[in-house]
Amino acid sequence: MLDLAILGLLFEQEMHGYEIRRRLRDELGLFANISFGSLYPALSRLERSGAVAVTESGGTSSAPLLSTGSLGGERAGLRARRSGATLGTKRSRKVYRITGQGRALFEQLLEGEEPAGADDARSFGLRLAFARHLAPSARLALLERRRAQLTRRLATDLVRASGDRLDVYTRSLVEHSTESTEHDIAWLDRLIDAERQKQAASRTDGARSADSTDPSDPHSGDAMTSSSPTGAS
Amino acid sequence: MLDLAILGLLFEQEMHGYEIRRRLRDELGLFANISFGSLYPALSRLERSGAVAVTESGGTSSAPLLSTGSLGGERAGLRARRSGATLGTKRSRKVYRITGQGRALFEQLLEGEEPAGADDARSFGLRLAFARHLAPSARLALLERRRAQLTRRLATDLVRASGDRLDVYTRSLVEHSTESTEHDIAWLDRLIDAERQKQAASRTDGARSADSTDPSDPHSGDAMTSSSPTGAS
DNA sequence: ATTTCGATGTATCAATCCGATACATCGAAA
DNA sequence: TTTCGATGTATCGGATTGATACATCGAAAT
Incomplete structure (x- = not known):
């Protein structure tokens, strides 16, 4: 349920949790206020199952957050990106992006009977x-x-x-x-x-x-027209 | 949330669980299908808190009346009953009725901010x-x-x-x-x-x-006109 | 300048609700 | 006689919520 919403947003672009919540509230009127108590566990679930991948960006204080972040220049990056709304700083943030597996899951959930x-x-x-x-x-x-x-x-x-x-x-x-x-x-x-x-x-x-109802969407219903109806597990 | 619905129904007349569910579904269109997984725990809650009282009906003699908290081996117990321990039992039914405390709780919940x-x-x-x-x-x-x-x-x-x-x-x-x-x-x-x-x-x-919008209702809004807004606990 | 305050950001907790499932009885149709 | 659907009680795992906690940031107020 929430998984579908999250994957749907991440399908378009990568985001961090707070932003997902904001988009869900502002863009889709649904989920008037998604609780963090369901959002973060859902993200953890999706990460654990390999549907999304997370890149952590800088923590300054206490915990030695695993610094496996593939990106190096946060400071340069934040200044360069100040145009958008989603820009941030070195404050600890986890940016989630969808994986190939996640895309498959998304389409499966979307097509599945509600x-x-x-x-x-x-x-x-x-x-x-x-x-x-x-x-x-x-x-x-x-x-x-x-x-x-x-x-x-x-x-x-x-x-x-x-x-x-x-x-x-x-x-x-x-x-x-x-x-x-x-x-x-x-x-x-x-x-x-x-x-x-x-x-x-x-x-x-x-x-x-x-x-194609939305020209900006590169998929516009071709990926699924050719997919087999039984679509594996 | 569910407590209010249950108490509201029991306010009118006593009922057993299945009937509560039916009325909720048929009478009020809301709660399309209340799950038993929430109904029965809710009834237990209300009973534990003293808002409703239960009378078990079905035993030829109401002798057994097992302690309400017995959670040791319900399934085994049911099987034993069928095998021949307590025989002749009519179908087990628990009839719930609201108590004075329950009426107070109902009014409190009903008046409270949603x-x-x-x-x-x-x-x-x-x-x-x-x-x-x-x-x-x-x-x-x-x-x-x-x-x-x-x-x-x-x-x-x-x-x-x-x-x-x-x-x-x-x-x-x-x-x-x-x-x-x-x-x-x-x-x-x-x-x-x-x-x-x-x-x-x-x-x-x-x-x-x-x-009075419903003459059959003996209360019709006098009990609460005089109740203090801060209403105790 | 410093405090205050609201927005951003991540996270966990207890309580609650749901869907699925199990077990059991009953009346009526097959 | 068996089968089947309605009645009836109950539990379990999982998902969601609201509350709460903690921490940083930007900007307004003092």
Whole structure:
């Protein structure tokens, strides 16, 4: 769950933990505030499993942090890079970058079925936020899976909420929830429509850049169109 | 969080665990599927703290009544029961009922500020589902607190999502999220309006049944109008 | 100039929740 | 008679949270 988010951000560029949190909060509205108590353990997990690699940059005080940092000139580097937002100094920082294994894991997680459980909204939203890395067909499948999920929920909700014994507040809550779900479905329908049109256009158009939604992304759905569907473990 | 939901249900009538889960799922649409892995520990917690009391039903004679903390060999015990030790047992069921202490805890939890964290929607929805147990003023405060929360979120979201570098899918996600929040706020405005009118009516009307939204509820907001805000431990 | 204060940055802890799983009974369909 | 799905209680491992701790930095306040 969090792994997917982290790998998705690191897919674009390397980052340190605090920055990952900031991006998650600011860029994707999801994960309003990811806790460090889940972020750092997740990073450790990913590092342990070889999905990300870390380069530590300078500690001045107490602990003899393993100085295996492949980079030498922090001081020169910090001045040179002051243009960006992510620049830092010698304050102890661990910069994470994704590995090849991590990229494979990312695509696997992204393509995998999202859990139908408690926070399915987050799970779906997260995948949609990285949908540009999916092949057009997988993208469409994601949207339709979500649509089916919401439709199913709506059906069972209506059966249940038909109860007349609910008090005013609970009834209003259920009704509003139903409306919201319908709103979501309508939104998904628009997205699905757009996807279908895009795919139709790309078919008539030959194989132009029609399935690329973000030209800045060097992948734009070619890596996965050719990958085998069973994709190993 | 879950404690509030459990106590809220037991406030109305006694129940066993499975039934609590069913009601949570069917009656309140929230908590789509509460896990037993959280429900049963929560019930144990509440029992240990004295908020609920349990009566085991099912033994032909309620003789066994094993000490509630016995965690030595449940599985072995169940097997033994089946093999022939205590026979004729109806299906084991634990019926939970709320205690006076539990009622106090419920009101305290219900009145307490909801966390602004990850699943604030659930936290608010849960409180709204039990809003009939709140005094009119506390009810109004709950709604307005939620409104302020959403407004705040909307403001910060707009500042952030102004970024133009988002791809199509992420942008659509953020936009839809913003719309949903606005929809929620409009809904809250309707609820707040209704509450205000009800209060105004009850003031001009004297002290008729104007603030009771559910006549079947014997409390209807008198117990908490007189409770001190600092409410002990 | 020095203190104060908030943002940056990494990290751990207890509590909680979830999903999976196990075990067991029951009624009804096959 | 067996099978099967609903009912019912319970535990386990893993993930997430909120709180807390520690430390450095930049800038405003004194």
